[in-house]
Structures are given as C-alpha cells and as structure tokens.
Amino acid sequence: LRKHDHEIVPKSYYQNPDILFLANDLLGKVLCTNFNGELCKAKIVETEAYKAPEDKGSHAFQNLRTKRTETMFQEGGCAYVYLCYGIHSMVNVVSGPKDVAHAILIRAVEPLCNIDLMRKRVKTKKKDILLGSGPGNVCKAMGIHTSNNGAFLFEKEKLWIEKGEETPEKSNVVASPRVGIAYAKEWAQKNWRFYIKNHPSVSKPLIVNYEK
DNA sequence: CACCGGATTGGCT
C-alpha cells in the first residue's frame, strides 16, 4: 500500500477537456461506495470514452440535451448513471467543463474491499475477480443505482473515486473499439475503450455481427 | 400516445 491509497481525486482532475487522457488515466484509480454505512472499493480496470457532441455513440450526440442527458452537461466530476435495457444501471464519470457533455463509462472493476457484500449483491457463484466485470455488474456489485445520478465524485459521501496506487500500468493499456454501439457507425470503430492488458476483471463482451 | 430499441447479462438449448 502506498501513501496515496485513500486520497480522493479532486474536482479539478475532472475538468480536463482531454477525455481520452482521462479515460486512460482513470485505470488503476479506485471506485468507492458507501451505502447504508457499507463501504466498498474496487479498482477501475476498463473504461470507455463518450465524446459528445460529435460522437454518435454518445447519448448527448449533437448536444442532445434532455432530462436524461442533462447530467453529462454538468461540470466534470459528477456521476452519470442511467438504466440500460430496463434492467442494468451503468455509471459514467462526467468530465470536462460545464456544457461539454463528455462522459467515461466504467466497464469493469476489480473488487478490493467488502467482496462478500459485492457477491451478495451480484447473487452469483462466480469468482471474486469477476464480480465487477461488465458495466452492469460494476453497478450491481457496488450498489450503484440510477438514484445516484449526479453524485459528486469528489466528495466522500456515497460514491467517489480515490487515487489508489501510484504505479499505474500506463504502458500496459490496450485501446480497442467500444462495445455495443454498432449504430454509431464509424464512431464505433474508434479505439476509445481502454483496459489494463491481461487483467482478469476486464469484460469479455459478445462480438456482435451487424449490418446497418 | 404508440412504437422502437438500447453503452447488457445469464440461463438454457
């Protein structure tokens, strides 16, 4: 353990307009929750950048500003949590200045702390290392709900991010196309998904064949 | 107000 382990990531960190840098840099940082006094921590090992307005894969494509996407237009540092397929919550890190709808999806985490609770939440017999594999499982394991939409990640309340160990695997990051956004056409080809190479908690998405 | 489909997952065939 190193001295920065429990240090919270400050608000200023999220103001960086370079979302691709941030999506990389978030790898190795620690997602933390505290619901009902139950603390959970997990290392971020996989992210995806969603870069509105030009990115067709983003909910805020062409600056589409609605009740749902409003959170993404906030100043960097809050959480954008939305419901997918009517079943799964997904958590994003909103970044950049106000009115720039940049968001980074957390696609996988490695459980660090209170793993028993995570297992109970996910209701599975899977290995510990897989409890936070996939964006739906990230929220399930950590107890994150759409009601946490807009939470400030720079305040240690219910949902925040800590710096974690300082020797991130920067030279060990793989960039690949994002998952599940075939409708985004050429934007789906961009290598805006980042993960720690060979990390066992990284999601293994279905490869879907598509024409559209 | 009806319809379409989704930044997914896990169970069953």
Added chain:
DNA sequence: GCCAATCCGGTGT
C-alpha cells in the same frame, strides 16, 4: 448460439 428480462427515453403521429 439464442433469447428473454424489463423499463423508459426519444421520436414521430
């Protein structure tokens, strides 16, 4: 590999 689960946002009438 196939598919159901389950809700609601966005769009168009």
